[in-house]
Amino acid sequence: MSTRPSIRVPTRPTNSDGDGNAIANKILASLPTKESKEVLPRLEFVRLVLHQVIHEAGEKVKSGFFINSGLASVLAVQPDGKSVEVGLIGSEGFVGLPLLVGYHTSPTRIVVQGEGAAYRCDGEALRLLMERCPELERQLHRFAQQLAMQSMQIAACNRLHDVEERLARWILMSRDRMGSDTLPLTQEFLSNMLGTRRSSVTVAAGTLQKAGLISYTRGSVRVLDLQKLEGAACACYGIVQRQLKDWEAEKN
Ligand SMILES: [Zn+2]
Numbered sequence: 001m002s003t004r005p006s007i008r009v010p011t012r013p014t015n016s017d018g019d020g021n022a023i024a025n026k027i028l029a030s031l032p033t034k035e036s037k038e039v040l041p042r043l044e045f046v047r048l049v050l051h052q053v054i055h056e057a058g059e060k061v062k063s064g065f066f067i068n069s070g071l072a073s074v075l076a077v078q079p080d081g082k083s084v085e086v087g088l089i090g091s092e093g094f095v096g097l098p099l100l101v102g103y104h105t106s107p108t109r110i111v112v113q114g115e116g117a118a119y120r121c122d123g124e125a126l127r128l129l130m131e132r133c134p135e136l137e138r139q140l141h142r143f144a145q146q147l148a149m150q151s152m153q154i155a156a157c158n159r160l161h162d163v164e165e166r167l168a169r170w171i172l173m174s175r176d177r178m179g180s181d182t183l184p185l186t187q188e189f190l191s192n193m194l195g196t197r198r199s200s201v202t203v204a205a206g207t208l209q210k211a212g213l214i215s216y217t218r219g220s221v222r223v224l225d226l227q228k229l230e231g232a233a234c235a236c237y238g239i240v241q242r243q244l245k246d247w248e249a250e251k252n
Pocket residue numbers: 156157158161165166169234235236237
């Protein structure tokens with residue numbers, strides 16, 4: 001048998017899904033080529049429409065979504081219909097975490113808060129992929145830990161900090177995950193996010209606007225002074241950012 005030169009297997013991440021869509025989701029983009037080739041054919045590129053419910057509380061979780069652009073919000077829903085945001089997921093993450101460990105229900109509602117797109121994966125396909133793709137499995141479990149940490153901090157934030165600090169914290173977290181200084185936003189939706197009355201949100205947004213930190217118009221908010229906005233936010237923003245940074249440095 002003649003010896004032939006070995007074929008070099010490229011290890012850099014795939015940055016396109018073959019249909020011309022750029023892969024911006026950090027989990028998918030970080031996979032080695034070998035795993036990308038397994039994973040990508042099993043994904044469906046789907047649009048995320050503003051205020052679309054990706055998962056309803058209590059309903060069966062059938063699919064997972066690798067967020068490629070836009071922003072998803074995790075809401076804790078009460079029996080009287082009230083809700084409050086307990087997590088934010090952008091292109092760093094994944095919606096459908098119960099599937100990672102074979103669960104198919106969740107008490108939280110996941111809503112699209114910033115329009116974008118995602119890669120949808122059927123729950124059963126995901127289970128098989130995780131068995132075959134150790135890096136995918138590791139990345140998904142890491143993200144589950146990141147979201148749990150974020151949610152714990154937001155739980156403390158919702159109890160301890162006033163609406164103006166929380167609004168600044170929320171804008172900063174959303175901005176980071178959307179990768180944009182302009183966020184689509186209505187007062188009604190924001191009052192659901194922060195679990196507070198619309199009038200309180202209006203006052204808080206007005207205060208931040210008067211101080212020149214943001215501009216706030218019907219349906220959107222724009223960050224004008226990032227440094228000052230960080231100063232106006234409670235410590236929760238920095239705590240979450242620092243922990244994510246520390247974990248990033250700990251990765252091997
Ligand atoms: Zn806080």
